[in-house]
Amino acid sequence: MAHQAHSYHMVDPSPWPIFGAAAALLTTSGLIMWFHYNSSMLLTLGLISMLLVMLQWWRDIVRESTFQGHHTPTVQKGLRYGMILFITSEAFFFLGFFWAFFHSSLAPTPELGGQWPPTGIKPLNPMEVPLLNTAILLASGVTVTWAHHSITEGNRKHAIHALTLTILLGFYFTALQAMEYHEAPFSIADSVYGSTFFVATGFHGLHVIIGSSFLTVCLFRLIKFHFTSDHHFGFEAAAWYWHFVDVIWLFLYMTIYWWGS
């Protein structure tokens, strides 16, 4: 019986990468069809197939690691590099939107009334709901760290409680932001102020939802005994992502909400 002479994981052939690429094609061309031709069929197809691919690909990774034991320390190191690089790329993604904000706000044009916030825009009070949202995300950073320590110490009850609390705080943030969006006196169409505000905070909100979903999956896996006190990289990756989301919010709060008001 042949055994490999290395500690890397040679994965089984998988259809998910190519199906994922096809799903991306459907989603992007679906956006075009929705924007310009008033048809949402392709977009719906794209989003559903994207969801199916993500579910099955990540399900397979859980099978390969937890149930088949392929995630050696070498493999885990590669996954760590991968997650760090991915989060770095997301940081650059947000950097672009911050650049756009400062481009417009540091030298406001005459069309805006030569001032920031532009004439007629009533910005949200940074000391009200946005400050509460800051406190919520900071607290969730504490609870996710508490969850991690509980996992390494083998304390199952505390780990479940702390991770549940983190997810609830994430949902609370999302609910409050949704309410703020609904109640805001300005819209995305209100000059470059609206554009920069809603695109930057909107993508951040999307990342909060992604992070909360990742943490929720980790909670299910935690309850089903997938993690050990030494080996729980899925949880660590989710925690890194969550801290990243928190840091982005802090930058958003300080620049767009506070300095920009």
Place this chain on the structure above:
Amino acid sequence: MYYRFSAVTQRLVGAAASAAYSPQKADGLPVHLKRGVPDRLLYRTTMALTIGGTIYCLVALYMASQPRNQK
């Protein structure tokens, strides 16, 4: 309790592996089809949606690239 250690010999009893699914069985199935029927269903659904969608997408893009008649 479903399982326990037997009295003198301390052998684990009552914890037989599930007949339905054994993740490490060398049955030649790739990981994305390891559980059999539910995996196949999901795989075929995903394939139908992506491949069908890609064809629909190419047709739609072909039609969108045709020039409109000037009014």
